Amino acid sequence: MDFERRFHFSKCFLNPPETGPLLAVPNVSGKDYAVFNHSARNAAAGKWGLHHMELRPWIGRRAKTARDSLQPLPKPGWIRRYAMTGALLAALWPPLAEAETETDRAGRIKASFVLNIARFVSWPKEAPEQQVTPLLLCLYRSNPFGEAIRTIEGKIVNGRPLQIGLIRSLAQSDSCRILLVGPDEMRHFSEESRQAPNRPLLTIADLTDTDLPSPHRPALITLVRNAARIGFEINLAKARRTGLRMSSNLLKLAKIVGDGT
Template structure:
């Protein structure tokens, strides 16, 4: 897939870790859609293990402005808003890892006011209806907002997961990414389906 939009690009980055996470979507192919309740549970568990790996790799290929953190030692907070479909998967993926000398922290958030302390926010399909309130709470903040609801990216989210050929794929809303002042690697955008917001919503 060719890159169609160019945002500011970070320095040289290894592609191997990114491809490892994105190719992990193959895991889902092992779980037939109609193979019973246990299979369905296993498939969902595998799906969110893959998505947890995606979130970690998104953080590796996105750079936040300095004022997105309280100080130089503050961690990169990967937050899950309300319902948490990951179990321990997200915690396991980021345990012991750092990005640009910052530790990673997995947090569960239930109050909109706490979202501004997050660098990445994931909202599940179950909670996607809260996107307008989330975007309002994050107005002016540099947060990467990731979801999995239909039209999530076109409605103002930064990145949206979707399923294609039984694999996890993602769309990137370049309008939202630019508005949040996020520096995104061209390597990441090259693997995304690029979308724009309906009506090209702008910050007031």
């Protein structure tokens, strides 16, 4: 029998994705807490099915062994991208806890967003003595998440444990690396930030329950609600002026506003 010199196994994947992954957090007052499409779940779990394989039988008179004949091909780039996005989605969504009030649950979900967003941000390199100190997350004038903010204290961000403090004005924020601004403090923050110089301070505002037009949102990142879902906006132009670097995978999940649109 005359064999072809080269055989290829056709691509075989289980449930190939038809759409991109969703970043969706339904209204925390409901019973369902997260909606991810099938492709994002599979990517996070590593369930993409069979690898590409290539069969190389005998060439000329010299036969290769079965082990040499079967060569795995590299995974296509889209698989790596979906897997990375799925992992990011899984990181952004916190595990559920029992016996929580709706307010506690909302605060814990948003605190987890803050933590995991920060993990995809890079600050300019600091002096060696500062690199071993905790990374300071400052609450601007008040605590918008209540006791839920304590669920992320001590978590690791950029290799450093997260420490939480309270400041009364931007003049006290020199040691802060992350600044969390609640809806009640937005007016004060807007006034102060107009006079503040650009520096690598990751400002995150919670506007999930407040309707404030995008041009008047002074923070670099804003948590927002779209119908029943929570997402976030990034003012990329402002972020670049501060010297902060944001992962491209984080940017894919955000709505880009400002000059970066």
